[in-house]
Each structure stands twice: as structure tokens, then as C-alpha cells.
Amino acid sequence: MGLVGLPGAGKSTVFDALVRSAGAHATAGRSFAGLTPRVATVKVPDPRLDTLAAMYRPRKVVPAEVEYHDVPRLTAEAPPGTRQAPAYLAQLRQMDMLLHVVAGFGASDLAALPAQMVARLQEGATELALADLLVVEGRLERLAPEIRKLPAAERAPREREQAVLERVRAALDRGGVVRDLDLDAEEQRLLRGFGLLTAKPTLLVANLDETSWPHRAALEHALCEAHAHRATGAVSLMAQWEAELAELPPAEAAAFRESLDLPESGTTRLLAEAYAVSGLISFFTVGEDEVRAWPVPRGTLAPEAAGTIHTDFQKAFIRAEIVSYDDLVRAGSWAAARTAGLLRQVGKDYAMQDGDVVHFLAGR
Template sequence: MEAGIVGLPNVGKSTLFNALTQSKNAQSANYPFCTIEPNEGIVPVPDERLARICKYIPPQKTVPAILKLVDIAGIVKGASKGEGKGNAFLSHIREVDAILQVVRCFDDPNIIHVAGKVDPLSDIEVVEIELMLADMQTLDTALPKAERAAKSGDKEAIARAEVIRKCQAHLATDQPLRKLKLNPTEQKVISSFGLMSMKPILYVTNVDETDLEGKGPMVQQVRAFAEKVGAEVIPVCAKLEAEIAELEPADRQEMLNASGLTEPSLAGLARAAYRALGFQSYFTAGEKEVRAWTVPVGATAPQAAGVIHTDFEKGFIRVEVYGLDDLETHKNEKAIRAAGKLRVEGKAYVMQDGDICHFLFN
């Protein structure tokens, strides 16, 4: 699963990507489309629960959850019609599972805005409209084929045509598809189309160093908009984060303290992106390692076991589960078991965020 970093040109996408992945390879020139092919990187998801578990179960190594990020070139108005190499860039967005839209919320005469002025809501609108127009093209192309197949009485084709028309009607109201409620069957039918305005979105407001908490008027505009569409907003100063990422750990903490930050803003961004993708973590803990494993919210115990190894899911018998609170109260697993706090769950168990697990399998 991966998230794509998108936005208009010159809003700080590549700077943010480089800071997140601690990469120095991507270009950062002050002109549109300096990112042609998408750059990819793996980012650890900071989780303070790992350190809390390690306090009671000291391991040889600690392994956090990870997130794959893709830095996609800037989108401009008319991208759905091919403007600014738009078709190629939109195809990259089609491949990701969630969208992190970087929105410029700072003024700097030395950094040219593609529209000639800094207007975060206009930037959001440009990207949203282009994604919806591209989705409409996809659906318009797919409908005739689905209708032809439906004439034969094929139930799957009939269902596909119905969902396509439902999505078209929704887009005609100028609303992205993520606001359209589809049942699981409809979602499965439409999933192969890679509809972009259906993907979950997170707004990353790129602020200057005087507004690290995102209290300025431009960020507040984005917050108000995001609240209406049910999205989250994370303020980040990409320039500062890039500088912090290049420092040694001791110097990094000193710079964070001087900036009034308890941790890099990118840590909060990674966690927010993880949530936007619909992920949660469970843990395994032992002498060799304490590890965070990634599962979708709603995953069952066998599905969670399958993340470790497919054989675990196939031969799943049961899972022994306890919580971090139990560990901090009783100090070790033996005491947790003696206190009757170690739960034994079967195949129907739905995993909870933060579960600490031992899987038993055949």
C-alpha cells in the first residue's frame, strides 16, 4: 500500500518527500515539472508504543511499521486534457492508494507560484477538478463496454454498468467520489478502474517558519475546507524539516527545541498518512524483536497472521492477545497470564489497534 504526494508545481512536494525519506536524489529546481518520473521512498511510522513495550520486553532489535511514498510531479489546470504532461502524471496517481496533497500556505517572492498568486483553496480546487474530470473520462470510456456485456444477461456486467452510472451521476454534481457512499459489493465492482477522486486524501499545508502550528489565515482556510469534506490537515514547514533531516541526531534535537517542536512534524505526517490509508498496527514482542505490523482497520486475526507469513493465515488456530496497558500494569507476560488478562481469540476476532499478539498455527 502506498500514498502519493501530489500538488501544483513549486508547492514543496519534492522538498517534503526528500525530508520524509531523507533522500537527496530528487531535483528541487524552481520551475514546473522538475519531477518527471515519480520518486519512491519508504518511511518509518513513528510509534511511541514500541518504546513502551521494549521497556518490559527488551529485544535485540525494534522494527516500526513502514509507509511507501511516491513523489508525483506537479498537476496544473488542464492536466486531464494533457496539459503539463498531465496524462502521464495522473496515471501515476491512479496507482497509489491514498493522496497527500501538499498545499502552499506561505508567501515567498523568490518561489514562483504557477498561478501567479498563493491561494490554497484555489490550489485544492484545481487538483480536485482534474481528478474528477479524469475519473469522468474513465467512466465514460468504460460504460459502453459494460452495457454491451450487460445485454447478455451477465450479472457482473449489469452490476458494473449500474455502479458506473451511479458514479457518473455523483461526479455530475461536482463532488469527488470519496463522498459517494458505496456498499462493499459496489466498491469491489468499481475498484479496478483506479478512480482517483475516490481515494482518501490528506492535506499537508506547507507553512513558513513563523507558523509551525498552522494558525495562520491560509491554513485556517484549508482546515475549514477539510472539515467539510472529512479530511485531516497536517501543517509542515518543508524547508525546516529538510534542514532537520540532514542533521545528526544530537543536533536534530537541539534544532527541534529551538523551533519549539517536540518531534519533527514529519512524524505526525507519517502517522496521519497511515490513518488516511485505513491502517492500524498490532505488535509482536519477544527477545529477538519487537515489531509493529500493518493491517487494515477491520482485519480479522487470520488476516493479521497472514501479514507475517501466508502459512500463518492458512494454518491459523488461535491468537493470544493482550494490551499495552496490561503489560505496563503487570510488567511481563507471565504475570499477565496469571492475572487472567491474556485473551484467547479465534478466527472471527477483529484486530484492535495496539494488540500485542502470539499466533498459534498448524
């Protein structure tokens, strides 16, 4: 997951808040185009995992993990609208999801803040859309002569790419985003390599201070209305405070929280929302050895899910025994769930559901 937003929006501060409060550490990522991102692996909070751990008392509990990237912007970068994609956006093309940070701190006029934040969001979103447009137009310009040079019989795949890119260009020209387009599997595959930024699930992060925090519901609402797209959500965070509180002794931090009306769960909620918007779901494996959450994209079929545990499991997949998290907890144990007829046997074309607790059966 990558942080985007205008310079000074608080991307690095949000990153610090997330990483510190999760007890994680940032390391230098791989440099690309002269920029070195800060990267941290953060555990996704999931209360279901705690419940399963209490049931099984395993030696190990392994939550889903997500990597966050804070890519610095160039200081002397081209302003939005110029025909030069900033290197930081080029790095963000490799992300699965974006956190779009919008500054909502230091406001002198709270009544004007919703409109100001919407304007900042739109400026940031325009920058992403223009970067996508640049990529798409560049490819279209090269595709036309390429197609002309090919024998007629070999043109079809390139023409399909051209057609989907034309659709993307039209959507962007209208002020739309790629993630609102209905694309079939082949069209998605054709676009995947471009890493289009407006195709990525996006969580809007209203970065507030103690003055704007009481208005967070209205501010989140304003951002959502102005950016009403698929795979999009909004949360508020007092990033500066969260980053600082995470470094205080717990008792002191708790006292500050109370005086600020700041719930314990600010960064927890952000991590959970980001995961929800990303399109990832978690299935669980349970046992005395290990209780574990496995992140997979929504729609993942049972054999592929087995393959995330061990590549051999995918090839040797026979079937899976599944009970939903709720049913398992209600039944109290795997055996009780079986007796109650709550276990389902599923085959190769079963699409995994969030909260499935699974035993995979594989041959050899």
C-alpha cells in the same frame, strides 16, 4: 503513499523533508508513462513500539514501514479540465493513499492566505475529480455496447458495475468524492481496479514558511472545512526548513528550531497522521527475539493478520491470544496479563484492533 498537488506546491520538498528526517534514502522507482518516481521506504514512528522494546529488550525492533512516492508532473502537461489525464495521475492510481500538498509559503498578505490556500486545494482537488470522471465516463461508454452484446443471462455482473459507476459519476458531478459514498464489499471490489483518486484516503499538507507557521491552526482548519470528507486529515509542515534542517549537524539544527518555534516533531507528526488517515492499524508481536509492528487495513480478520506474518499461518490458523497494548503495559508482562485475566482467546472472525499484542496459534 503518493504526493499530489499543483506544480510548485512543494511535493518534492515535502518528500525530501520526510525522507531525510527519517534517515531514509530515495531511489528511482519503476518508470511508467515516461515518468520515473522517486521512492523511499520510511519507518512509521510509534512510541508504543519503544515501550514494548523496553519491556522485552529484543534483539530486533521492527517498525511498520510505508513507501512514499514523489512522481514528477510533466512540464508540458494538459491543464486541468482538458480531456487528457496527466501521466503523473495515472501513476498515483496505484497508491493506497494520497498526501495533497498545498502551498502556504511566500505569502505577501497573510489575511488573504487562508482563502488562497483553499482555492489552491480546490484547484488540485478538481483536477483529481476530473481525472476520476474521465476514467468512469470512459468505462461507462464502453460498458453500454458490451452489455447489449451479452446474452441476457450474463448481463448481471456488468450491470452491477454500470450501476456503481453511475453512482460514482453522479457523486463527482455534484462535486463530491468517491470516499464519501457508502459502498458494499462488492461495489468496492468492482471499483478497486480503477484506482480512483478521490476514493483514496487523503492527508492535506499545508506547506508553510516561518511567516505563515504561526497561523497553522487556522490554515489547517480552513483546509479541513473546505475539504470535509471521510478519510481526510490535515497537518502543517515547514517543508523547506525541515528538508534543510535534516542535513545540518544536530546542534545547529536545534538552534534553528528554537529560533523558528519549530517543534522537533514536524515530520514525525506528518508520518503518524498519514498512517492514521490511511486506515492502516498496527498490531504487535513481542518476544526476546523481536518486537514488531505489523500494518494491516482496519477490519482485517485474525487469520489474514496471521497471514501477513507467514502465509502458512493463515491456512493453519487455530486461534489467537490477544492482549491490548494498554493492558499489557499496565500488567507489566505477558504472564502477569494472563494471571489478571486480560488475555483473550479469539477465533477466525475476530477483527484486529489497533494496538493488539498477539500470539497466533497455528497448526500444521
